[in-house]
Amino acid sequence: MSHKSSKALQExxxxxxxxxGPQSSSLKVKERQKIPAQVxxxxxxxxxxxxxxxxxLGYSLEQARVEALRCLQCAKxxxxxxxxxxxxxxxxxxxxxxxEIEEAIAVVKETTLLPAVCGRVCPQERxxxxxxxxxxxxxxxGSSVAIGGxxxxxxxxxxINNKIVIPSVKPATGKKVAVVxxxxxxxxVAADCRREGHHVTxxxxxxxxxxxxxxxxxxxxxxxxxxxxxxxxxxxxGVEIKTNFVVGRTRKLTDLIxxxxxxxxxxxxxxxxxxxxxxEGESLNGVLSxxxxxxxxxxxxxxxxxxDTPVYLSKKLVVLGGGNVAMDAARMAKRLGAxxxxxxxxxxxxxxxxxxxxxxxxxxxxxxxxxxxNANRILGDEKGAVKGIExxxxxxxxxxxxxxxxxxxxxxxEFILEADTVIIAVGNGSNPLISQTTPxxxxxxxxxxxxxxxxxxxxxxxxxxxxxVLGAATVILAMGEGRRSAASINKLLCGPxxxxxxxxxxxxS
Amino acid sequence: MMRLFAxxxxxxRQAGQFIILQTDDxxxxxxxxxxxxxxxxxxxxxxxxxxxGKTTKHLSSFNTGDKLPALVGPLGKPTHIKNFxxxxxxxxxxxxxxxxxxxxxxKNAGNHVSIIIGARTKELIILEKExxxxxxxxxxxxxxxxxxxxxxxxxxxxxxxxxxxxxxIVFAIGPPVMMKFCSETTRPYHxxxxxxxxxxxxxxxxxxxxxxxxxxxxxxxxCVDGPEFDGHLVDFDNMISRLNAYKDIERKHYKCFVEKTxxxxxxxxxx
Numbered sequence: 029m030s031h032k033s034s035k036a037l038q039e040x041x042x043x044x045x046x047x048x049g050p051q052s053s054s055l056k057v058k059e060r061q062k063i064p065a066q067v068x069x070x071x072x073x074x075x076x077x078x079x080x081x082x083x084x085l086g087y088s089l090e091q092a093r094v095e096a097l098r099c100l101q102c103a104k105x106x107x108x109x110x111x112x113x114x115x116x117x118x119x120x121x122x123x124x125x126x127x128e129i130e131e132a133i134a135v136v137k138e139t140t141l142l143p144a145v146c147g148r149v150c151p152q153e154r155x156x157x158x159x160x161x162x163x164x165x166x167x168x169x170g171s172s173v174a175i176g177g178x179x180x181x182x183x184x185x186x187x188i189n190n191k192i193v194i195p196s197v198k199p200a201t202g203k204k205v206a207v208v209x210x211x212x213x214x215x216x217v218a219a220d221c222r223r224e225g226h227h228v229t230x231x232x233x234x235x236x237x238x239x240x241x242x243x244x245x246x247x248x249x250x251x252x253x254x255x256x257x258x259x260x261x262x263x264x265x266g267v268e269i270k271t272n273f274v275v276g277r278t279r280k281l282t283d284l285i286x287x288x289x290x291x292x293x294x295x296x297x298x299x300x301x302x303x304x305x306x307x308e309g310e311s312l313n314g315v316l317s318x319x320x321x322x323x324x325x326x327x328x329x330x331x332x333x334x335x336d337t338p339v340y341l342s343k344k345l346v347v348l349g350g351g352n353v354a355m356d357a358a359r360m361a362k363r364l365g366a367x368x369x370x371x372x373x374x375x376x377x378x379x380x381x382x383x384x385x386x387x388x389x390x391x392x393x394x395x396x397x398x399x400x401x402n403a404n405r406i407l408g409d410e411k412g413a414v415k416g417i418e419x420x421x422x423x424x425x426x427x428x429x430x431x432x433x434x435x436x437x438x439x440x441x442e443f444i445l446e447a448d449t450v451i452i453a454v455g456n457g458s459n460p461l462i463s464q465t466t467p468x469x470x471x472x473x474x475x476x477x478x479x480x481x482x483x484x485x486x487x488x489x490x491x492x493x494x495x496x497v498l499g500a501a502t503v504i505l506a507m508g509e510g511r512r513s514a515a516s517i518n519k520l521l522c523g524p525x526x527x528x529x530x531x532x533x534x535x536x537s
Numbered sequence: 538m539m540r541l542f543a544x545x546x547x548x549x550r551q552a553g554q555f556i557i558l559q560t561d562d563x564x565x566x567x568x569x570x571x572x573x574x575x576x577x578x579x580x581x582x583x584x585x586x587x588x589x590g591k592t593t594k595h596l597s598s599f600n601t602g603d604k605l606p607a608l609v610g611p612l613g614k615p616t617h618i619k620n621f622x623x624x625x626x627x628x629x630x631x632x633x634x635x636x637x638x639x640x641x642x643x644k645n646a647g648n649h650v651s652i653i654i655g656a657r658t659k660e661l662i663i664l665e666k667e668x669x670x671x672x673x674x675x676x677x678x679x680x681x682x683x684x685x686x687x688x689x690x691x692x693x694x695x696x697x698x699x700x701x702x703x704x705x706i707v708f709a710i711g712p713p714v715m716m717k718f719c720s721e722t723t724r725p726y727h728x729x730x731x732x733x734x735x736x737x738x739x740x741x742x743x744x745x746x747x748x749x750x751x752x753x754x755x756x757x758x759x760c761v762d763g764p765e766f767d768g769h770l771v772d773f774d775n776m777i778s779r780l781n782a783y784k785d786i787e788r789k790h791y792k793c794f795v796e797k798t799x800x801x802x803x804x805x806x807x808x
Contacts, residue, residue, distance in 0.1 A: 235562045274609060277610065278609070278611070279545060300744035301744065304749070306756075316746075319746060323744065324745075336591055412779075461761060
């Protein structure tokens with residue numbers, strides 16, 4: 029595929045801006061439809077598959093303004109319906125088109141706290157951009173306004189130019205809120221509750237904050253500096269942070285309320301419990317969950333020479349699964365020097381749960397996709413190490429309960445794939461730590477914490493949200509749940525919430 | 538042996554639980570170590586470890602008053618303690634350390650406790666006095682016969698199983714091979730045997746699955762389902778194989794670290 033540099037894209041955008049910029053407010057729909065969609069500049073695929081730097085480089089101001097000019101500024105703002113935190117999308121994009129970036133970021137921040145994160149990792153093509161009128165009128169979701177790219181642009185602009193505004197905090201209420209877990213849901217709750225003047229403590233089991241943003245999503249998709257910056261903002265707001273603290277073990281959940289004087293607790297411990305496939309050979313050396321592989325690399329920095337945590341330096345690596353985590357693991361393996369990386373997935377590319385962009389990026393980087401196939405068993409050598417996978421071929425059958433066509437195995441279709449490492453990326457169950465140590469907490473059969481429409485659990489003063497409630501979902505849905513939980517906590521602690529607008533549940537789930 | 542100031546862990550910890558620590562919170566690895574003792578008045582926990590790799594070597598160079606960059610716990614399910622009747626506790630090598638709080642708890646629950654301590658040679662026996670003070674019976678075994686009975690702990694364990702009043706429960710903690718053969722020893726006598734596993738871990742909270750073992754042909758996570766399991770159901774051979782997963786890389790790290798930090802050359806056979 030042709031690969032244009034950031035500079036070339038910026039120059040093209042400048043030309044377009046010279047034409048359309050001056051008449052920005054009087055452009056007709058037809059004219060806006062003709063403005064070419066701005067391509068997100070990316071690192072050269074060959075180059076990037078050998079480094080950890082971010083793949084997408086972000087729009088220039090010129091590109092952002094041109095892209096913003098494509099927005100039809102519809103009266104009926106369908107895109108907002110698609111956003112789990114209901115950002116006023118046309119309004120912030122309108123500001124960008126006029127070059128008013130400071131105003132644009134202010135609009136975004138009315139409803140979301142982590143735009144630099146969401147702009148990078150949200151599945152916009154299934155949310156806001158799916159509803160975009162422009163995309164619909166051009167009969168191509170790929171031609172929708174690049175809302176995610178624009179969100180990222182304004183957030184990066186704010187950070188790079190040191191314009192981050194620390195949200196104001198109301199006078200101290202004397203109430204204390206405990207936030208368990210520092211992933212996307214927890215960070216949102218911490219900020220929203222702190223803004224109301226409550227004392228907020230974040231408890232994190234790891235030595236570093238960010239949860240899945242840190243241990244799961246790789247540096248090349250979400251640089252750690254961005255997470256650090258978001259956390260700096262929380263600290264500047266006066267949020268207290270306790271790392272190396274496992275609620276349930278270091279302190280019982282109920283003790284936080286009964287002994288330590290917290291008035292409310294939010295549980296946002298995520299979906300961390302990797303699912304294995306239950307096939308033969310899964311306990312051979314060289315078979316890892318994607319969680320383990322990515323944690324060793326992202327959190328423990330095993331890819332650096334100075335790090336103590338070891339990681340396999342694989343030559344032939346196979347990833348089982350078709351979600352974003354599978355893509356992350358595959359692309360990471362390539363960066364660590366694997367000669368061949370193969371993603372094995374039961375269905376076809378259409379059914380893949382991974383974001384389109386990740387699949388395209390993975391292909392560009394030389395990841396091989398073996399579709400309509402699945403591992404039947406993993407083969408080992410005499411030393412107990414992986415040497416290959418026996419796979420079966422599949423075909424698509426009827427649509428199942430999820431609406432996806434089911435994968436049906438084809439009898440006697442076995443074939444062997446050579447491998448020295450196998451990464452299992454078929455999903456996560458719910459982490460049992462809190463429920464194990466909090467017997468009064470109601471959990472579903474799958475181990476997810478059960479909450480009502482206000483995110484309250486079966487226990488008084490205890491709320492929960494994010495993947496521990498939803499099962500493995502997305503960053504933005506977790507943030508939406510955090511939002512709602514914080515509103516409920518603030519209401520509990522000081523009467524009806526005034527500031528935070530809590531979106532209704534299930535706008536998109 | 539090291540005492541760590543960790544008042545919250547000291548207060549919450551129960552027999553059978555462990556901690557995870559790091560000697561550097563940017564580049565360090567996370568290693569699990571069992572809690573040998575705790576003093577709630579002082580707010581301290583005691584860990585006992587053997588220098589086997591880079592992190593334990595680094596840890597051994599910490600001085601009184603130094604701050605450990607990361608310490609988290611107590612992790613794992615606590616030992617299920619009740620009055621079983623006659624309990625036998627078999628400890629191999631450094632396994633005496635994690636057994637100590639279990640013995641204390643068993644005794645407090647009213648059990649008759651026999652302890653078997655095994656080591657290669659007399660110098661490697663630790664906590665003998667502490668264990669003698671609580672045990673109803675203490676048997677020491679050394680491989681070379683330099684102290685106590687000559688031979689393996691399994692021989693002493695077999696003798697106890699042969700007694701008229703055979704054990705109601707056996708706890709075994711030590712090297713994987715020792716726990717495997719203790720389990721094999723008690724199997725014909727149908728004595729429930731609890732082992733405490735120490736597998737490779739990253740997070741210690743159920744998130745990575747690196748610590749998984751096969752128990753009764755099911756995948757279990759040592760960190761959240763264990764660390765204690767029914768020894769008769771554990772697939773020890775697979776567990777032992779998995780413990781060697783990163784051995785070559787770990788050896789290299791140890792060698793680099795010792796040579797760089799302590800300026801001592803390290804020969805292959807020393808690791």
